[in-house]
Amino acid sequence: MDRTTTTGNNPRRPDLSRDNLVDAAIGLIDRDGAGALSIRALADAVGVTPMALYNHFSSKRDLIAAVGERLIRSTQFDGGHGDWREQLRYCFGALRHLCLRHPGLPDLLKLDGVVPEAAYAPMDVTKKALQAQGMSELDSVRTFFLLTGYTLSQAAFQSHPTPALAPTEKVRRERISGRGHGPVDRRDPPPEWDFDASFSFGLGIILEGIEGRIRAR
Amino acid sequence: MDRTTTTGNNPRRPDLSRDNLVDAAIGLIDRDGAGALSIRALADAVGVTPMALYNHFSSKRDLIAAVGERLIRSTQFDGGHGDWREQLRYCFGALRHLCLRHPGLPDLLKLDGVVPEAAYAPMDVTKKALQAQGMSELDSVRTFFLLTGYTLSQAAFQSHPTPALAPTEKVRRERISGRGHGPVDRRDPPPEWDFDASFSFGLGIILEGIEGRIRAR
DNA sequence: GCTGTTATATATACAGTGTATATCTATTCG
DNA sequence: CGAATAGATATACACTGTATATATAACAGC
Numbered sequence: 182m183d184r185t186t187t188t189g190n191n192p193r194r195p196d197l198s199r200d201n202l203v204d205a206a207i208g209l210i211d212r213d214g215a216g217a218l219s220i221r222a223l224a225d226a227v228g229v230t231p232m233a234l235y236n237h238f239s240s241k242r243d244l245i246a247a248v249g250e251r252l253i254r255s256t257q258f259d260g261g262h263g264d265w266r267e268q269l270r271y272c273f274g275a276l277r278h279l280c281l282r283h284p285g286l287p288d289l290l291k292l293d294g295v296v297p298e299a300a301y302a303p304m305d306v307t308k309k310a311l312q313a314q315g316m317s318e319l320d321s322v323r324t325f326f327l328l329t330g331y332t333l334s335q336a337a338f339q340s341h342p343t344p345a346l347a348p349t350e351k352v353r354r355e356r357i358s359g360r361g362h363g364p365v366d367r368r369d370p371p372p373e374w375d376f377d378a379s380f381s382f383g384l385g386i387i388l389e390g391i392e393g394r395i396r397a398r
Numbered sequence: 399m400d401r402t403t404t405t406g407n408n409p410r411r412p413d414l415s416r417d418n419l420v421d422a423a424i425g426l427i428d429r430d431g432a433g434a435l436s437i438r439a440l441a442d443a444v445g446v447t448p449m450a451l452y453n454h455f456s457s458k459r460d461l462i463a464a465v466g467e468r469l470i471r472s473t474q475f476d477g478g479h480g481d482w483r484e485q486l487r488y489c490f491g492a493l494r495h496l497c498l499r500h501p502g503l504p505d506l507l508k509l510d511g512v513v514p515e516a517a518y519a520p521m522d523v524t525k526k527a528l529q530a531q532g533m534s535e536l537d538s539v540r541t542f543f544l545l546t547g548y549t550l551s552q553a554a555f556q557s558h559p560t561p562a563l564a565p566t567e568k569v570r571r572e573r574i575s576g577r578g579h580g581p582v583d584r585r586d587p588p589p590e591w592d593f594d595a596s597f598s599f600g601l602g603i604i605l606e607g608i609e610g611r612i613r614a615r
Numbered sequence: 616g617c618t619g620t621t622a623t624a625t626a627t628a629c630a631g632t633g634t635a636t637a638t639c640t641a642t643t644c645g
Numbered sequence: 646c647g648a649a650t651a652g653a654t655a656t657a658c659a660c661t662g663t664a665t666a667t668a669t670a671a672c673a674g675c
Contacts, residue, residue: 197652220633232634233653239571241633291508294558320599326555327548327600334547341511357456382537383544386607393606414623437662449663450624458662 197229199237203251206244210285215292218245218285242293249290249297252283258303265310266388272306273332277380280336287337303329314395324391331383339376414446416454420468423461427502432509435462435502459510466507466514469500475519482527483605489523490549494597497553504554520546531612541608548600556593 205226209217220241224231238244256279261268280287290296307325312318422443426434437458441448455461473496478485497504507513524542529535 219631221631230654232655235570235634236652237574239574243571323596323599324603326552326596327603330548330551330555330600331544334551335543338543338547357454379540379543382540383547386541386544386611387603388607389610390603390605390607393610394603436660438660447625449626452663453623 197227197233197237199247202227202234202237202244203247206248207252207283210248210289211283215285215288218248218289220244242295245289245293246295246297249286249295250299252279252286253297253299253302259306259309261306261310265314266392268306268310269328269388269391270384272303272310273328273384276303276329277332277336280333281340284340287333287340311391311395315398316391316395320394327387328384331387332380335376335380335383339380414444414450414454416464419444419451419454419461420464423465424469424500427465427506428500432502432505435465435506437461459512462506462510463512463514466503466512467516469496469503470514470516470519476523476526478523478527482531483609485523485527486545486605486608487601489520489527490545490601493520493546493549494553497550498557501557504550504557528608528612532615533608533612537611544604545601548604549597552593552597552600556597 202223206218206223209222209226220234221231223244224234234244238247256275258272258275259268260275261271290300304322304325307328308318308321311321311324316324419440423435423440426439426443437451438448440461441451451461455464473492475489475492476485477492478488507517521539521542524545525535525538528538528541533541
């Protein structure tokens with residue numbers, strides 16, 4: 182069946198489609214985080230019954246993958262104009278800013294271990310930049326994992342300030358652990374922590390290490 | 399009340415306690431992953447009613463934090479004998495192996511953004527090693543985040559092979575997306591991927607970058 | 616021994632979650 | 646038009662964490 186046959190502008194049937202649903206889903210996670218994306222919440226948001234979504238996505242995993250696909254595809258990773266260092270800075274800066282603009286994204290993907298196809302665009306950029314410097318394909322891929330792991334972990338760290346304790350939990354904790362250090366929430370960095378500078382510092386170290394490997398070739 | 403007043407060896411009341419519960423919880427996540435740790439599953443495992451657990455933990459977050467605390471505390475991070483490089487290799491090697499022995503651990507902690515107090519032991523090791531080389535405290539902490547982010551992301555990548563599609567999901571997907579690339583599961587590395595070598599390679603790059611920073615002081 | 620207090624385990628219930636199954640309806644095609 | 650089909654719905658199930666109220670077991674002091 183032709184995909185564009187969706188009831189024209191008939192208001193009776195809402196115009197569901199993968200695209201519209203992904204739009205709405207992104208709205209949800211941008212507003213209230215990855216946890217806010219539930220089948221029922223999304224159905225409510227588009228004014229439809231939960232099970233209706235299953236005519237467009239085979240599962241929540243499928244939906245999540247589509248969200249990731251869309252967001253990552255909307256980002257350009259190969260815009261660096263200078264040398265390999267600039268290219269990598271651009272590429273992973275773009276990845277980082279994508280994660281910061283959509284703080285729910287890394288959580289969402291990690292939640293179900295989904296890796297959208299598009300997520301490997303930065304890998305291609307990295308391989309191209311480094312192989313041009315004489316690095317082997319294997320080492321280029323390894324370096325890609327290094328850069329990606331670092332970038333995502335930093336973005337996640339920046340995006341999630343300490344989640345507050347639920348009030349009732351706090352009360353019960355006092356009752357229970359008269360002894361024993363209670364659990365500790367994600368410890369915040371000092372409030373004036375400069376995430377940009379911190380990320381840049383770590384990236385600089387990595388780039389310097391890469392340069393050493395390249396020169397040692 | 400004295401903590402050791404737990405009914406002696408009376409079999410009527412099972413000997414619940416934070417320690418025993420954490421033991422059982424670790425058993426669950428080691429056997430079936432982070433997702434297998436639910437209040438009800440843990441209660442079943444120790445032969446008790448779900449709500450009984452809430453006399454020992456204020457919430458599931460509390461339980462998770464205790465599990466993390468215990469596992470991390472059981473690990474020694476400062477056993478390196480050589481120079482700062484060896485110390486860091488030892489420290490983050492230990493962190494990595496901890497995560498590999500308990501593949502559910504990173505997921506578990508990330509799940510609720512919990513960071514056990516003990517998780518900052520590696521930070522102390524890193525600060526000590528690097529400040530001894532003249533690095534500032536700020537940069538040492540930044541470097542710690544770099545090393546931790548890399549180590550955890552690599553361990554997570556190694557621990558989670560592609561989750562299989564649920565059978566019904568596969569069927570429905572065929573029905574739906576006659577068009578559109580379906581979602582992609584975590585793409586596996588090639589089957590002969592050498593995780594140890596890959597981790598070592600990335601760590602080497604980081605250490606080389608650090609050395610550059612230290613020398614440039 | 617008995618009694619009151621405190622610690623712990625239970626029973627029940629609620630609001631969520633993803634999704635299987637069956638049904639109903641609106642649209643399109645022959 | 647009638648038949649086929651795509652898509653939305655209604656209901657239900659098994660699961661989650663946990664609030665609330667109740668019951669029971671252990672201990673303190675008499």
